[in-house]
Amino acid sequence: MKPNGVLISCIAAIVAFAIGFGIVAIIKAGTKNNPEAPQKTTSENVKRDSVVLDLKNMTESIVVAQRSFFPNNNALYEKLNLIKYGLEKGLFDQKTLSSELEAALRELEQLGYYYDYIDKAFVTSSDGTVYGAKADEKGPIGGGKGYKDIITKGTYTVTDDNTFYAACEKAKSGDVIFVKSDAVIDITDMSITDYPNLTIKEGVTIASDRGNGNSCGGVLKFSLQVSIMFKTFNNVRITGLVLQGNDGTTHEGEEKYYGTIGFVAQGDGVEIDNCEISGFNTTGINCTVGNTYIHHCYIHDIKGEGYGNGISVAKSSVKLESNLFSNCRNCVNVTGAVNGSLEAINNIEVGNSLGSMFVIKGGATKSDLVPEMKTSCASVILRNNTVLGSTPFVRFEGLPSYVLIENNLFSLNEDQYDAEAMYGPADAREGLKGCISFRNNAFNILDPYAATYCDNAKTPAAETGEGAGN
Numbered sequence: 049m050k051p052n053g054v055l056i057s058c059i060a061a062i063v064a065f066a067i068g069f070g071i072v073a074i075i076k077a078g079t080k081n082n083p084e085a086p087q088k089t090t091s092e093n094v095k096r097d098s099v100v101l102d103l104k105n106m107t108e109s110i111v112v113a114q115r116s117f118f119p120n121n122n123a124l125y126e127k128l129n130l131i132k133y134g135l136e137k138g139l140f141d142q143k144t145l146s147s148e149l150e151a152a153l154r155e156l157e158q159l160g161y162y163y164d165y166i167d168k169a170f171v172t173s174s175d176g177t178v179y180g181a182k183a184d185e186k187g188p189i190g191g192g193k194g195y196k197d198i199i200t201k202g203t204y205t206v207t208d209d210n211t212f213y214a215a216c217e218k219a220k221s222g223d224v225i226f227v228k229s230d231a232v233i234d235i236t237d238m239s240i241t242d243y244p245n246l247t248i249k250e251g252v253t254i255a256s257d258r259g260n261g262n263s264c265g266g267v268l269k270f271s272l273q274v275s276i277m278f279k280t281f282n283n284v285r286i287t288g289l290v291l292q293g294n295d296g297t298t299h300e301g302e303e304k305y306y307g308t309i310g311f312v313a314q315g316d317g318v319e320i321d322n323c324e325i326s327g328f329n330t331t332g333i334n335c336t337v338g339n340t341y342i343h344h345c346y347i348h349d350i351k352g353e354g355y356g357n358g359i360s361v362a363k364s365s366v367k368l369e370s371n372l373f374s375n376c377r378n379c380v381n382v383t384g385a386v387n388g389s390l391e392a393i394n395n396i397e398v399g400n401s402l403g404s405m406f407v408i409k410g411g412a413t414k415s416d417l418v419p420e421m422k423t424s425c426a427s428v429i430l431r432n433n434t435v436l437g438s439t440p441f442v443r444f445e446g447l448p449s450y451v452l453i454e455n456n457l458f459s460l461n462e463d464q465y466d467a468e469a470m471y472g473p474a475d476a477r478e479g480l481k482g483c484i485s486f487r488n489n490a491f492n493i494l495d496p497y498a499a500t501y502c503d504n505a506k507t508p509a510a511e512t513g514e515g516a517g518n
Contacts, residue, residue, distance in 0.1 A: 119158055165459065179457045179498070183370065198322065273293075296350075320340070329351070357381035357407075358380060361390050376403075384425070397433075406441065407445065452505055483506065
């Protein structure tokens with residue numbers, strides 16, 4: 049059913065309002081009770097050491113510059129219809145209208161429980177220990193307004209697909225290709241025809257100015273399903289951009305569908321920062337080889353069945369910091385490649401993942417430490433992340449050589465999470481306890497306490513100074 053003209057006008061007005069101001073946290077939402085969550089499905093009584101901490105809830109300043117929207121249309125139309133009815137009948141005073149518009153904006157943004165816990169993104173103990181994700185000196189989690197390293201001009205300034213691809217051909221190391229903040233560049237046709245395997249040259253930066261004043265960043269988009277936007281060489285930086293796919297659907301029950309990927313990060317020294325990445329049904333950023341630093345990005349609506357990974361880590365060393373995840377099937381997927389690694393710090397999942405925040409896949413070789421599992425990557429470090437709602441934090445389908453999980457913040461009580469999702473498969477759990485560290489994490493975001501489940505990870509030689517040459 050198509051919306052009528054009034055609804056279309058309302059939608060356009062709300063989108064324009066949100067984009068015009070460049071932030072979506074316009075009106076501060078109130079805090080509500082913890083969201084309900086399913087109880088553990090296992091009967092095992094998980095043993096762990098816990099202590100109630102003298103914790104103080106801390107305020108997180110939120111500025112989410114958003115330009116791509118994948119709302120539940122029926123729910124949004126219903127809210128807009130209510131606003132239309134209230135305006136026609138004269139039922140709204142200014143305060144009520146502001147509240148109803150805020151509700152419509154929230155429906156448009158699809159940010160889960162984020163606004164409900166605006167003042168509880170992290171907690172700190174009396175000894176100064178921080179639990180959960182806290183903004184750093186570079187800017188807010190998810191980037192946007194307040195981000196400190198925004199590029200506002202370039203060697204080449206592009207406004208359409210022709211000038212974009214021409215700049216990619218001409219650019220050399222050290223050059224900046226700047227996408228104007230008001231540009232919406234549809235690169236579908238040329239990606240299919242002239243540049244199906246575009247690779248950004250070594251040392252080149254592609255930038256826009258997301259977070260500069262009211263700017264939400266210039267857009268590179270696909271209007272049809274195309275497999276990959278581009279790939280990178282060494283020392284490429286992608287910053288301040290909106291990378292927008294055209295498929296934010298789940299594809300539930302579909303055996304096959306056309307897979308789309310935002311881009312492939314390959315090479316050493318690749319940096320992706322202050323970007324909004326959404327609408328790719330397979331993967332937002334596919335990190336294949338080399339080392340990649342992804343920080344202060346907003347990654348959302350990547351949720352195709354069987355895939356739907358905001359970030360995928362293969363034979364690469366990946367550091368994630370200060371990213372915001374919403375409406376992904378899995379925020380981060382780590383393959384079973386033994387030479388891959390992941391360090392994730394200060395990231396937030398807003399409580400609407402279809403799968404888990406982190407998934408650790410198994411490879412081809414059986415683990416000597418836990419025979420029930422296959423080996424996985426070299427190391428996984430998950431520190432100071434916040435997970436809202438009942439989203440499972442980490443799912444072990446494989447066993448890395450080293451696992452450290454500490455100082456994270458979970459919005460619910462420990463016994464409200466499925467033990468298999470939190471601590472591994474039941475038949476492998478005792479073995480897992482002997483070789484991972486799940487220590488000093490805080491539960492219950494409204495009345496926090498810290499708990500240690502196990503602390504047995506053997507520190508890698510690289511961290512102790514042992515090994516070759518020492």
